[in-house]
Amino acid sequence: MNLTQKIRTALGEEPADLLFENANLVNVLSGEIHPTAMSVRDGVIVGFNKITAKETIDLKGRFLCPGFIDGHLHLESSMLAIPEFAANVAPQGTTAVVADPHEIANVLGLEGIRYIIETAKDAAIRIYIMASSCVPATPFETSGATLNAEDMATFLDEPSVLGLAEVMNYPGVLFQDPDVLAKLRLFKGRVIDGHAPGLSGISLAAYVSAGIGSDHECAYLDEAREKLRLGMKIMIREGSAAKNLETLLPLVNEYNSRNCFFVTDDLEPNDIVERGHIVAIVRKAIRLGLHPIRAIQMAGLNTAQYFGLTTLGALAPGYAADILVLDDLERVTITQVYKAGRLVAENGRFLGLRSPSEAVKPPMSCRVDWDKVKDISVKATGGSIRVIGVVPGQIITESLVEEPKVVDSKIVSDTDRDILKMVVIERHKGTGNVGEGFIKGFGLKEGALASSVAHDSHNIIAVGVTDDDILTAAKEIVAMGGGMTVVRSGEIIARLPLPIAGLMSDQGIDEVRASLHDLSAAAKEMGCSLENPFATLSFMALTPIPKLKLTDLGLFDSEHFRFISLFADA
Amino acid sequence: MNLTQKIRTALGEEPADLLFENANLVNVLSGEIHPTAMSVRDGVIVGFNKITAKETIDLKGRFLCPGFIDGHLHLESSMLAIPEFAANVAPQGTTAVVADPHEIANVLGLEGIRYIIETAKDAAIRIYIMASSCVPATPFETSGATLNAEDMATFLDEPSVLGLAEVMNYPGVLFQDPDVLAKLRLFKGRVIDGHAPGLSGISLAAYVSAGIGSDHECAYLDEAREKLRLGMKIMIREGSAAKNLETLLPLVNEYNSRNCFFVTDDLEPNDIVERGHIVAIVRKAIRLGLHPIRAIQMAGLNTAQYFGLTTLGALAPGYAADILVLDDLERVTITQVYKAGRLVAENGRFLGLRSPSEAVKPPMSCRVDWDKVKDISVKATGGSIRVIGVVPGQIITESLVEEPKVVDSKIVSDTDRDILKMVVIERHKGTGNVGEGFIKGFGLKEGALASSVAHDSHNIIAVGVTDDDILTAAKEIVAMGGGMTVVRSGEIIARLPLPIAGLMSDQGIDEVRASLHDLSAAAKEMGCSLENPFATLSFMALTPIPKLKLTDLGLFDSEHFRFISLFADA
Numbered sequence A, B: 001m002n003l004t005q006k007i008r009t010a011l012g013e014e015p016a017d018l019l020f021e022n023a024n025l026v027n028v029l030s031g032e033i034h035p036t037a038m039s040v041r042d043g044v045i046v047g048f049n050k051i052t053a054k055e056t057i058d059l060k061g062r063f064l065c066p067g068f069i070d071g072h073l074h075l076e077s078s079m080l081a082i083p084e085f086a087a088n089v090a091p092q093g094t095t096a097v098v099a100d101p102h103e104i105a106n107v108l109g110l111e112g113i114r115y116i117i118e119t120a121k122d123a124a125i126r127i128y129i130m131a132s133s134c135v136p137a138t139p140f141e142t143s144g145a146t147l148n149a150e151d152m153a154t155f156l157d158e159p160s161v162l163g164l165a166e167v168m169n170y171p172g173v174l175f176q177d178p179d180v181l182a183k184l185r186l187f188k189g190r191v192i193d194g195h196a197p198g199l200s201g202i203s204l205a206a207y208v209s210a211g212i213g214s215d216h217e218c219a220y221l222d223e224a225r226e227k228l229r230l231g232m233k234i235m236i237r238e239g240s241a242a243k244n245l246e247t248l249l250p251l252v253n254e255y256n257s258r259n260c261f262f263v264t265d266d267l268e269p270n271d272i273v274e275r276g277h278i279v280a281i282v283r284k285a286i287r288l289g290l291h292p293i294r295a296i297q298m299a300g301l302n303t304a305q306y307f308g309l310t311t312l313g314a315l316a317p318g319y320a321a322d323i324l325v326l327d328d329l330e331r332v333t334i335t336q337v338y339k340a341g342r343l344v345a346e347n348g349r350f351l352g353l354r355s356p357s358e359a360v361k362p363p364m365s366c367r368v369d370w371d372k373v374k375d376i377s378v379k380a381t382g383g384s385i386r387v388i389g390v391v392p393g394q395i396i397t398e399s400l401v402e403e404p405k406v407v408d409s410k411i412v413s414d415t416d417r418d419i420l421k422m423v424v425i426e427r428h429k430g431t432g433n434v435g436e437g438f439i440k441g442f443g444l445k446e447g448a449l450a451s452s453v454a455h456d457s458h459n460i461i462a463v464g465v466t467d468d469d470i471l472t473a474a475k476e477i478v479a480m481g482g483g484m485t486v487v488r489s490g491e492i493i494a495r496l497p498l499p500i501a502g503l504m505s506d507q508g509i510d511e512v513r514a515s516l517h518d519l520s521a522a523a524k525e526m527g528c529s530l531e532n533p534f535a536t537l538s539f540m541a542l543t544p545i546p547k548l549k550l551t552d553l554g555l556f557d558s559e560h561f562r563f564i565s566l567f568a569d570a
Helices: A003-010 A082-092 A102-120 A149-155 A170-174 A178-186 A201-209 A221-229 A245-251 A269-274 A278-287 A292-307 A467-479 A509-525 A533-538 B003-010 B082-092 B102-120 B149-155 B170-174 B178-186 B201-209 B221-229 B245-251 B269-274 B278-287 B292-307 B467-480 B509-525 B533-538
Strands: A016-027 A032-041 A044-047 A053-058 A063-066 A068-073 A094-099 A126-131 A161-167 A191-194 A233-237 A260-263 A323-328 A333-339 A342-346 A385-390 A397-402 A405-407 A410-412 A419-425 A434-440 A448-451 A460-464 A483-488 A491-497 A548-551 A554-557 B016-027 B032-041 B044-047 B053-058 B063-066 B068-073 B094-099 B126-131 B161-167 B191-194 B233-237 B260-263 B323-328 B333-339 B342-346 B385-390 B397-402 B405-407 B410-412 B419-425 B434-440 B448-451 B460-464 B483-488 B491-497 B548-551 B554-557
Touching (some): A003 B178, A003 B201, A032 A063, A032 B221, A044 B201, A068 A260, A068 A292, A082 A509, A161 A170, A170 A178, A170 A201, A201 B003, A221 B032, A233 A245, A233 A292, A245 A260, A269 A509, A397 A434, A419 A467, A419 A548, A434 A548, A434 A554, A448 A467, A448 A533, A467 A491, A491 A509, B003 B032, B068 B233, B068 B260, B068 B278, B082 B094, B082 B278, B102 B126, B102 B149, B102 B161, B149 B178, B161 B178, B201 B221, B221 B233, B233 B292, B245 B278, B260 B278, B385 B548, B397 B434, B397 B548, B419 B467, B419 B548, B434 B554, B448 B533, B460 B533, B509 B533
Parallel strands (some): A016 A063, A161 A191, A233 A260, A385 A434, B016 B063, B161 B191, B233 B260
Antiparallel strands (some): A016 A032, A385 A397, A405 A410, A419 A434, A419 A460, A448 A483, B333 B342, B405 B410, B448 B460
């Protein structure tokens, strides 16, 4: 719609595409709910008058509400390709997300981010990208790529890239690491997201002074208050793992709420279906006492304003026609969802395409040279060994010391004491790197589990009772081009292929959930005592989180940030 | 301060310039008032910690508050050169203004706007410019310049130019006038200010759809509510003439206040001194019941956010150190004012320079070819005449019909019935154009008044009892290079030179006020009954305002938008 058409349509001199009549508008700009008509043309709101339109919809008093925006998430956590992700969140009222493709970037670098950008173009929701700032996330494992400032400059002219994604490397900021500062300089004047759990005082002031504008890691009210006072936008997170709404909501008042908005960060497939996306946060916030207008502002308008998305988050002339029709405002029951004026979901049913454009092929991942990875046995060259101690339901671990079980001068799994062998096999460059260690807490009595989802570099991580089953499982991962599997006595008994970077499925969410259920059930059948074995497994290589972790480069002491010997006396 | 210096200073590794201790911060971001320290380096806020600084100021509990911003004004109304304007508003806490140089642009075109931009560079406050959209304001008088879209493109790369100034020509928008649309297209994606008194319904929707984002002309609550609902920012104006705060304040609520802010539009020298600039609106709003935090947000933060001035309107790391020190928050008593970390005013006293840079010379104006303007007599060729009827204190006029007083076949002033001769003499191009008419309501018994301030084209406007005195006064205006004067019996008895475009003085505000007082007193001594004769005179050529006006092109019927004969029966 050009300028003349906009004016002529508003004046009724040319027809609109769509006219809603007898609506109650949740007007987040005037802070009211008021009866009105509303017209749309070419995906843009025209006005609130009853003008000529090709189609008229009588809303009979139902509510019109701007579409919801997720201000920070990692799409990869959904394990879904973008069209399928969109198909599942659009019916829940999400019409835009701001994604940090951190996981795929660590696997596939620029090519991974480019794949997300290309797939996003046809999606049923708007997908904006923040350029991942920390690839690799740490120097302590082999990632698929390294992105320096020069690499990232390629995204400066990309319309869907809004800024620099969460700067997790806050020590790098404080110590003025040249590469970190180069990235901050590159994105100067654009949005730069933060990630600074617990940062405070002069360190926080320095982090904010560097131009970092938001934080989604506030776990405590005082922490969030300090950040808000310093001008950071507070992204209130309700993800699958971290849930901060109830803690942080008391911070929000009538003078500062514009600086707070909702994000999910990481949401697993089951939570997307059973709990819900941004709408779940809106409902919970209203239940906790937030006024619906404020909750809806925090689910879109505030987010859009922070990211400079000037036509999103509200419904008024010139804004995008990303519209929700609500039956009930307090319970936020969504009957219709429009993106750019097009009906994309009705009564929870998605009406768009679930497949990506044929033109966009997922890049290959999972390169392992098995000739270099023949033998994963561990020689018993020392005395007692360090063992990773799983803490159920958490991503931190204990650092234990145990006597090894030795067979034929090799240290092997000891199911009696639940000490299992774990390996991390580098899968990006065919280096043949294998890290070997032992872990307590999985409870497997037989078989092995393996996965290509292992934060942050996503090498192949496997745990099991025998080397044969471990290797069979790992090889199945490579054969699938990435995924998750359970092996018993040499047989694949459950599997979930994740051909997109070894992180995401090309199947529907129902298939993914069924496979996840099968994987979990199979592991439990073999004795695994964990609620969610593959989720736990995925964090066992994450070096920034204490205390003991394993990467393809070896056992890692996350308290003192150094590699450490398997043998406690070494 | 580069990135490394910012980080190092916040960490205390390099000294700040200035540290405020024992302050109470009016934190418009977190919506609180909280005790804190605050440091500044190179004009930018560093943090809230007690770090090393070259100078420390113990505030003993006084308040720190962000500097005030005037979101829309015409500097020319102050009749002061920019340094003198800044010298008078800075001590009142104004640290930035967004100016539409509409008046000087109508006199001097691009050269006038360029003069404002250049003078603004050295000013003690930040002066941002909106490119004047309506030059000339109407086709019904001769202006000094015509600015089309191509001319205005020269300002797109000017850092101090934020967008397109008030689009007063709303009929041009609605009728899709190509020149108006070209200007809107030129500034697409930037801020475009509106001016649409009374516009409503589909016309307003069309105006907003054209990308116009604000309005400062709301005189009624319902009018402002409709505009706010459509997404316009509501500039709540308290100027010398129009005062809308009390009417509009009931609109402001906790969900929409971010979309409202304060402007003055036009403020005369006396009001700047006696009433005050933005601070006066803040005080009045607080008296009317607005919470000080919200009032202060509406005096800066909201304004800055609308204009994309991301480092203004709040005090937090990375924000400009435009700081007010307040003794009392409710009464907003300002003891110190800092701009970019530099103390510019203390206890009401300005500490900076009052003169413009020597390098910036005001361009010349007032070109009249007196050979072409010899005779301003009006022949009595018809019967009764149309007479402009002054409505005291307003800018509208009545359209009266009176019998003329005729002497020697010429129509002359008739002091018995208070019907005086008025002329408008073109002063930009030496055309010799003179518009002649008659006006009732000035009350002069002798002499003449003349002025080069006559909205919107600012030709010379004069009213008087004899042609000789009228011409003497008009010639004195030209001799001064613009200004205001009172003549009695051929003698100049009061004068105010306005050498800057015939609109602004090069003197201090005290001199300007004294001259204005003398002019008014002289006029009253000669019988003038108007409270403010020169203000009234300045609106008598303003064709958009009904009912009867006079321009250099003749008598104008502002109800039917056409020139009209002096003679009622013609």
